[in-house]
Amino acid sequence: MNPSPLQTAILFHIGIVPISRTVVTTWGLMAVLSVASWIVTRSFRVDAGGWQAMVETVVAGIEEQIAALLNRDAAPFLPLLGTLFIFLVVANLCGIVPGVTAPTASIETPAALAAIVFLSVHFYGVRIQGVGAYLKGYLRPNPVMLPFNILSELTRTFSLAMRLFGNIMSEEMAVAIIVAMAGLLVPIPFMAFGILVGLVQAYIFSVLATVFIGGGIGAIKK
Amino acid sequence: MTVQMLSIIGAVVAVAVGSISPALAEGRAVAATMEGIARQPEAADSLSRTLFVGLAMIETMAIYCLLVALILLFANPFAR
Numbered sequence: 343m344n345p346s347p348l349q350t351a352i353l354f355h356i357g358i359v360p361i362s363r364t365v366v367t368t369w370g371l372m373a374v375l376s377v378a379s380w381i382v383t384r385s386f387r388v389d390a391g392g393w394q395a396m397v398e399t400v401v402a403g404i405e406e407q408i409a410a411l412l413n414r415d416a417a418p419f420l421p422l423l424g425t426l427f428i429f430l431v432v433a434n435l436c437g438i439v440p441g442v443t444a445p446t447a448s449i450e451t452p453a454a455l456a457a458i459v460f461l462s463v464h465f466y467g468v469r470i471q472g473v474g475a476y477l478k479g480y481l482r483p484n485p486v487m488l489p490f491n492i493l494s495e496l497t498r499t500f501s502l503a504m505r506l507f508g509n510i511m512s513e514e515m516a517v518a519i520i521v522a523m524a525g526l527l528v529p530i531p532f533m534a535f536g537i538l539v540g541l542v543q544a545y546i547f548s549v550l551a552t553v554f555i556g557g558g559i560g561a562i563k564k
Numbered sequence: 565m566t567v568q569m570l571s572i573i574g575a576v577v578a579v580a581v582g583s584i585s586p587a588l589a590e591g592r593a594v595a596a597t598m599e600g601i602a603r604q605p606e607a608a609d610s611l612s613r614t615l616f617v618g619l620a621m622i623e624t625m626a627i628y629c630l631l632v633a634l635i636l637l638f639a640n641p642f643a644r
Contacts (some may be wrong), residue, residue: 346638411613501624508630546620553617 347511350448367445371432400428404548411552412561418470419555422462426455427548434510434540438533444540447511449503456503459551460495467558479560502550509543567643575633582629589622 350362382393390398404424408416430446437444445451467476480491513536520529597615601608 348634348638407613410610501627504627504631505620505623508627512630542616546616549613549616550620 347447347515348449350450362448362450363443364445364448364450367436367442368433368451371429371436371445375429375432407549408552411549412556412559414561419466419552422458423548423552423555426459426551427544430455430506430544430547431541434544435537437510437514437540438537444510444514446506446543447514449507452503452506455506455547456499459502459554460499462551463495463554463558466555467560470559475560476558479558498550498554502547502554506543506547509539513539567640571636571640571643575636578629578633578636582632583626586622586626590619593618593622 350364352360352362353366354361382397386394401420401424404427405416405420408419408423412419433446433451434444436442437447464476467479471479480488482491513532517529517532517536520532593615597611600611604611
């Protein structure tokens, strides 16, 4: 196990760029998800088979949730938020597989995902509201609140990353400590609890990303 | 007492004290949502969505405490 949860093990270097275990796991997950989506979506028909029905249920469910949160058409946000949710579910749960560490258990992956959410808030805000109306949103409810609005943009991005990292990392660490202390079958309930934590954290991250984007486009009052 | 010992005590105190009030607050939030769902079962969807966002916001305090503890334990600027 890693001595410090704030550092990650470096596996090898490409040129001067160090490639950590987290990055390799993320690449693997991306490859698996891309190939799986390509295989499943390759043969879509009108009369849905088993796989197609499952994919349609997942996508329609995510779309319904986003539309209910934003009170508007979910189509522009579905690619980003749906991918985020599916990636987070797989990334949080892949720690169950022996020999694989969840990439969200080291600080880089949640920080990168939170940075994507931070940038997409401004992107969607400017695209849907226009630059002027979007920037005017920072002066609400009155111009005195401008520094606090900017501060809250930064702190909520930070806490978004820290929430995911803290939950997944502490779960893995708790299981590791229990494995070190107790025997073979004792950690299993904690690992089962870890599955629940991983799913709930993936849901919370996606819902918060949706809420932040909703605040950026003016669909949700801050 | 060395800096290391003080850091460990600080990390323990940060997590132990800092998680009391978020725990109480999360309990109250969940209890209120349960009551709301019991009174109005048809609003369960929107209530639980709001609950999750609220819980995440409350949890932020506890997460900051965890972060302070982690920095004290693993990235302490005074311990080297």
